[in-house]
Amino acid sequence: MPVHCQQSPVLVGSATLATLGALTLYFGEPSSYGKHTGSLATAAHLSARAAWFLQELPSFVVPAGMLVRQPRTLLGPPETVLLGLFCVHYFHRTFVYAFLNRGRPFPIRLLFKGSVFCMGNGLLQSYYxxxxxxxxxEWYTDLRFILGVFLFILGMGINIHSDYILCQLRKPGEIIYKIPQGGLFTYVSGANFLGEIIEWIGFALATWSLPALAFAFxxxxxxxxxxxxxHRxxxxxxxxxxxxxxxxxxFIF
Structure with a gap:
């Protein structure tokens, strides 16, 4: 174990992530953004593009800041490559997806909660x-790393393709809902969510770490x-x- 590692923050952070996941299922209510946004007449809000950019930004900035301090080699140690994959995902979410988004205005209170979560998770994964x-x-040739990276790339591809389909459903200025078609939307209503879940399962497998497993959960x-x-x-x-x-x-759920 590297001498700078403190296990307590890793264990506490991982337990917190897992607990948040369990509480999400227990309460079973959708977060009030996007399709499930309530009245915006009295709630402070931002445009979807600005909100998604600000919310996702900490998940890129924190690990990217740690990544640039790592040794510059053509193919660094596995931990550096894995942290780079994490940064790639959040670079896209912050600087590409956010500006393609045509969703409804985003409540600022949820933006604050989301930003705190992204900051904490980004710090946890990059610290570990x-x-x-x-x-x-020899981790690069380990089946866990190979299969995990494959699932990460597959899931990210599904997620990006599905998000692109959703972003193209509306013309600029439209607020109506349409049925998404194509890709995995042929089979499931949450194709974009399925892609991201596959991503983080792959990341957990490739890193073989408690923080990544908690995040996947x-x-x-x-x-x-x-x-x-x-779907409902x-x-x-x-x-x-x-x-x-x-x-x-x-075909299942």
Whole structure:
């Protein structure tokens, strides 16, 4: 174990993530943004683009700040590569997805909560990979790393493609809802959520770490529940919504 690593923050942070995931399932209510936004008449809010940028930014800035301090080599140690994958995801979420988003205005109170979560999770994952992870030289050929990175890239591809489909549903200025078509939306209502869940399961496998496992569990709970509520929303407002389409897992759920 690297000498700079303190186990207490890692254990507390991981336990907090897992607890948040369990509480999300226990209460079972959708977060009040996007399709599930309540009245904005009295609530302070920002545009979806500004809100998503500000919310996701800490998850990129914190690990990127640690990453640039690592040794410059063509192919660094596994922990540096894995931290780089984390940064790649949040670079896209912060600087690409946020500016393609055409969603509804975002409540500032949820923006604050989301930013705090992103800051904490970004710090937890990057702290572990920078100061605690100690992979052997042969980790690049380990099946956990190979399969995990494959799932991460696959999930990110699904997530980006699905988000692109959603962003193209509306023309600028439109506020109506439409049924997403194409890609994994052919089979599930939450294709974008499924992609991100696969990503973080792959990340947990590739890092073989408690913080990443806790984050994957949280993502499964939070995004899985959101996919369920999206699925129910679509069935409620579209009488012709495809009956065979599931919420999150093709042909199953």
């Amino acid at each position: 990979l920078t100061y605690c992870a100690d992979y052997p030289a 949280f993502s499964l709970c939070f995004l899985g529940l959101r996919a369920f509520h999206h 929303f679509y069935h409620k407002i579209f009488k012709d919504y495809p009956k065979f389409r599931k919420a999150l897992i093709p």
